[in-house]
Amino acid sequence: MKLSKETLCKMEFNDHFAHLEPEKDEESDEKNDNCCMICGTKLENLKIGFNEKEQLFRYECTNCDSVYITTESNAREDRVLLKGEHRNWPEYLMEKLKFPFEVMIIEESEKAFFVDDYDGPRIYDIAKVFEVFYSMKYGVEALIRIGRKKHRHLLAWVEVLDKSSSNYVEIENYKRWRERYWLSDYLVAILGVIG
Numbered sequence: 001m002k003l004s005k006e007t008l009c010k011m012e013f014n015d016h017f018a019h020l021e022p023e024k025d026e027e028s029d030e031k032n033d034n035c036c037m038i039c040g041t042k043l044e045n046l047k048i049g050f051n052e053k054e055q056l057f058r059y060e061c062t063n064c065d066s067v068y069i070t071t072e073s074n075a076r077e078d079r080v081l082l083k084g085e086h087r088n089w090p091e092y093l094m095e096k097l098k099f100p101f102e103v104m105i106i107e108e109s110e111k112a113f114f115v116d117d118y119d120g121p122r123i124y125d126i127a128k129v130f131e132v133f134y135s136m137k138y139g140v141e142a143l144i145r146i147g148r149k150k151h152r153h154l155l156a157w158v159e160v161l162d163k164s165s166s167n168y169v170e171i172e173n174y175k176r177w178r179e180r181y182w183l184s185d186y187l188v189a190i191l192g193v194i195g
Helices: 005-010 089-096 166-181 185-194
Strands: 046-051 056-061 067-071 079-083 101-105 126-135 139-146 149-154 158-160
Touching (some): 126 149, 139 166, 158 166
Antiparallel strands (some): 046 056, 056 067, 067 079, 101 126, 101 158
C-alpha cells in the first residue's frame, strides 16, 4: 500500500458505501468469504469504515480487537494492520482448545485415493483430537486417534461434533481464516527459489 501507517491512522473512515455482500460459496451455499484477517471471525462481527477518496476500508474486529485497513481487492500487499498482531495459529489453538475432543473427518488425504492399502482417516470417520501443531506445508495439523491408531490430519479437514463448544467456534474461525488468508510457507519457499 502506498500510504504510511501513520497516515492511515489519522485518516477518517466514515463515508457512506454500499454494503459488500459476501460471495456465496458454490459448494456449500454459505456466505463465508469475508472474515477478520487476524482471527477469522465472520464479516457480521466486524465494524467497517470507508474512505471514499482513497477507496479504503477500515475493519475493526469485535472478537480480537484488531484494526486493519485494506482495499476492496484485499490483496496481501494492500492490507495494513494498525492494531493487534498476526496470530500464531498452532500456539493459539493449543492454548484455547480443550483436549481431547471429538471430530468428524470431512475431507480425506489424497493417500486414501492413491494408496491401495491405506488405513488412515476416511471421510465421516469419528476421531479424537489430542494435539495440534504447525506444518510448513499444510498450516495446522492435528494428532488424532481413531480406535487405537494415531494419525496426522489437517485441522481444516475436520468438524467438531459438539457445535455448542468453544472448540467448534475456534476451529471454524481458523478454517475460515485459512481459506481466505493463509499462504503455505512451503509454497512461499518454493516460489522464492523459482522467483
